[in-house]
Amino acid sequence: MKKIAVFVSGGGSNLQALMDAITDGYIKDASIVVVVSNKKEAYGLERAVKSGIDTLFLDPKDFKNAQEYDKNLAEKMNALKIDIVCLAGYMKILKPIFLEVFKGKVLNIHPALLPSFGGEGCYGLHVHEKVLEAGVKVTGVTVHFVDEGADTGPIILQKTVEVSDEDTPESLQKKVLKYEHESYKEALKYVVQDRVSINGKKTYIKPSGKI
C-alpha cells in the first residue's frame, strides 16, 4: 500500500480527481493519508475533511524562512512514512532540503505543454494568458517529477488540448482542467504501480503486465 500526501494551495479539483480515482478503484493499493496546505483557506483542505482524510496546514509565517518550512515539512512527511507526494496546485517551490529526501517521489501537474509556458510566475490563469498571447494552436497538460528547477523535472505524460479562436484564459483553463484530472490520475497510477523509471530527463513507462 503506497502512502500518498497531496499538497494544495487552492481549490483542489486535481486533489478531488485523485481521491475519486482511489475511491473508485482506478488506482489500487494506494491511500491519500494527508492533504497539506500553505494556505489556511484552501478549499482543498475542506475537500479532504469531507472525505475523512487528515489535513495539515503549515503557516509560512511560523517559520524563519522557506528552508526551515520545507525542512519541517520533510520531517513531517517522513514521520508519516509518505511514499509519494503529489503537488496539486501547490503554489510554492520546494527547496532542495525537501527534494533530497523525496527524490524521484514528488509529482506535479502543470496546465501547459512543458517546457513551454512554465517556470517561475507561470502558474494558474497566467499560464493560459501567456498561451493565448503566444498564439499557439495547441496547449495541454504535463505531469512531471519535480526536480530543483521550476517545472523542469522529467515528464511522465502529456496530453494536448486545441486552442480555438474564441478561447479566453478562463475558457482555456476550464478545458485544460478536465484533461488535468484525467492525466494526473493516469500518471499517479503508473507511479503507484512502480512502472515509471527515470533516466536523466527522460522517463519510461513499462507496459502493464510486465511489472
Ligand code: GAR
Ligand atoms: C491547476 O490548473 C494546476 O495545473 C495549476 O494550478 C491549478 C490548480 O487547480 N498548477 C500550476 O499552475 C503549477 N505551476 P486545482 O486546485 O483545482 O487542482
